[in-house]
Amino acid sequence: MQVKRQMENDSIIKALKTKSKSLNLSSRKITHIPEVFGRLTWIVVLKLNNNYLSSLPSELMCLQKLTELNLGNNVLEEIPPVLKHFSCLNKLYLYANKISHLPPEVLEGLPNLELLNLNHNRIKVIPAEIKRLCSLKSISVTDNHLQQIPAELGLMKSLTEINFTNNKLTQIPQQLYNLPQLRKLYLARNNLTDLPEGTLGWKTLKILDVAGNCLSVFPVGFQFLTLEELFFEGNSLVPFTLMESIQVKEVFSLKIVSHSGHAPTMTISDPSMISKWENLQNSRVFKYLFSSLYIYIYMIHLLQLIIFANTCTNLIVILLVFH
Template sequence: MKLPSQHNKMAGNCEACVLKALKSRTKKLSLDNNALKTLSVSVGRLGFLETLSAKNNDLLSLPEEIANLRQLGYLNLGGNKLQSIPTCVCGLPKLRTLHLFRNCLTSFPNQLPSTLILLNLNHNNLTTISPSITQLTSLKQLSLANNALTQLPPEIGTLHSLEELHLNGNNLFTLPYELGKLRNLKKLMLQKNSIKALPISIGECRKLSTLDVSGNQLEIFPAELQLLSFREFHFENNPLLPYIPVPADQYQEVIPLKEVASRAIVTEIRKDSALLSAMVSYYPGVQDQLDKAGDCAVCGQPFVSLWLDCVHFELSKKVFQKLHTSSQGYLPMKAQLCSYKCFNSEGHKLFGIAEPPIF
């Protein structure tokens, strides 16, 4: 049932449409494009309603009677003037889809229905995401494009059902390591931010098939990116390291005793040394540091707190065989070495990363 879009009849038509819906017991009601400033409290009588759309109006609030729509699964309030998400929406027990795009929201709600599968908050004024996002355990699609976000909370990693995450057009500089916990993520849109580095944990998102990082501040990609099988990967308009090898002399450094000991401990623990594992477990801080140990890209030996950042260049089509992209050319992929001894060895195609001179 659709309400006619004559502005001069909006209030009367709204009430008439609600009464007609009440009589026919329709499960779908559209009140779109009518410059409505409020909804009739009579809407709360439509307890059988499953779909309600009131987009492109001038709504500033919703009547509390909306909470009576216990069967409502789809609610579209996009294109209004809401400054916060009404509390009456948060208690809807069957709500699965909620559109609130193009409103005036400035803060992420502290409470939302845990039944949500799709949440669209595009084109608002959000600056942060509340840690309460952890309650959205069923969420599969989260759209936060074109807001004013500067960071994501680590709690984003608790959304284990998430398949699509849209964050394009924000002010993000970094991404949390916990992003790698989104093991069901298939699509990640990050274009037009200010991101300088992707977390190495992105390699854990093994189902990720679409990634757009165009228009950021990326200079290099983590090697773990090669673990993924992309169908779409866009990386244009980033200040990527150019493929211009320059010869330079590198000398073997003296590795501090603390780093030598740490590497030896990691090596023994990886050999299933029960004694060392038990001893380290008494020191959580040490355990955390050792858990983050990396492996040298040349010799395969571990390093803990001292390493050498390097880069190797691969053609995008070679790295991602099934890739569909408008971006072409060499991809600078990060590699880490345990020492200059490995860097100076032969047989690898790794380059050191040098800062350009400033004139």
């Protein structure tokens, strides 16, 4: 312990002397922050993860240039109030603590925050004030106790990634379809029974993970999404049937489809696209994704040929008889 404390003091002294913009005090078994921290006004990156911190002193409000703060894997039971003074903060890591709620007043003080990691906590509710994080691009709240997602999340137009894996969600708000830049959405291992109508709003979505839920069917228009990765194993999906009006082009944009380890079953459409089948065989995606689908389509065409041949044979027999 004495050695750790000496290393901690040495790091602080070094930062004071050199005016280093980054200070790493992770894994030092620190239980409190010394007041001298308030003198490190030039610090930009501060790493205090993997310690035993239960609070932060108000003296830290002097760190007005701080853009990245890592408080992961400590023993915080609440988000330290002093964080509301870090208006320049871009990245905030609070994973693996004991946080149960998000104070609205702290959220309102972080207008430039772009990344928020709250994984492995005890959060049940995300307040409507989350919309105050107007610059937020990535939010991750995995392994918590979330029961619902606030509709206000749909107002955060900068969001590109949302991760709510392993919570207690039963539904998602339709407002999530209003996010114009959303590319990655992780909702695995919740209690979702359906996705709301309006999936066409996800024009930029590339990765969707809904594995381990209670879904039985995807909403109308889902096949038109231009996804690159889709994970949906562990659900009770009703198998899709071959339909005449589907978008084969969008279906073939998928790179990965996971469905309980079995061959993927998808709907296809636009008969004019079938004529381009041979070109698709050489695509990068096709080689490892839709081999089973190819066989399925091939068998359909083979069946049609057999029926056609049988019809021709019957016609020839009739003609011979009447000739």
